[in-house]
Amino acid sequence: MAYGWSSLAILASISDKNDAKLISIDMPYPKMNNEEFVGIVVMDFLRDNWELIREPDRNGIKKALRKFGGVIDLCHYDSDKSYYGRMYAYPILWNALKKGGVFISDDIEDNMAFKEFVEIRNLNFAVTKSENKYIGIVYKK
Ligand SMILES: C[S@@+](CC[C@H](N)C(=O)[O-])C[C@H]1O[C@@H](n2cnc3c(N)ncnc32)[C@H](O)[C@@H]1O
Known part of the structure; x- marks a missing residue:
């Protein structure tokens, strides 16, 4: 996920669909202190269709x-x-x-x-x- 460019692209493409949802999974890089930047490029108006799971794939994929x-x-x-x-x-x-x-x-x-x-x-x-x-x-x- 990181900054969230790919999430942004997908969210923009589903923004007119009320029943569509994107779940992104991201475990921030250890020791990079990049937590606050995760998903930062996703504008507020696109976040209604979005959920971010901040966990490793092994848990996050199952949960999603x-x-x-x-x-x-x-x-x-x-x-x-x-x-x-x-x-x-x-x-x-x-x-x-x-x-x-x-x-x-x-x-x-x-x-x-x-x-x-x-x-x-x-x-x-x-x-x-x-x-x-x-x-x-x-x-x-
Ligand atoms: C290349 S970046 C993704 C960039 C993203 N597609 C974008 O457009 O911003 C890879 C991301 O995967 C995360 N990551 C790496 N290993 C992971 C794992 N096992 N589980 C969950 N996230 C992981 C990293 O923390 C990093 O934020």
Whole structure:
């Protein structure tokens, strides 16, 4: 989450939908003292559709999915970029994603987790490049 640029983009896109909700999960970087900056770019008028869970993914994802009744339309993964962090979170998020939903993961070049994730499931995917970073996108059929 950090400053919340991606949350801001998603919230702007759902701002006219009363029944849409975004839950962001963020465990601030230890010893960075960045707590007060988490989500700072999200304007007040966009916060009605938003909830921020300040916990590690391992608790936060479960909590967020419970709040959505176990079903989500969109997932943007940009937190724990380690191989094991992704291998924990990707399947849980993917299983919760409804048909027609979109799975997005940032910085897939960090390790082989995204590659393995799509290969094992034989998923069609797209990759976009932003500066020197790569973003993986999977549409759930
Ligand atoms: C690259 S930043 C996300 C930037 C965000 N997408 C934005 O647009 O501002 C990664 C964030 O994930 C958080 N994070 C890292 N590991 C995490 C974990 N295991 N659980 C929850 N948050 C984590 C970091 O504290 C950091 O705030």
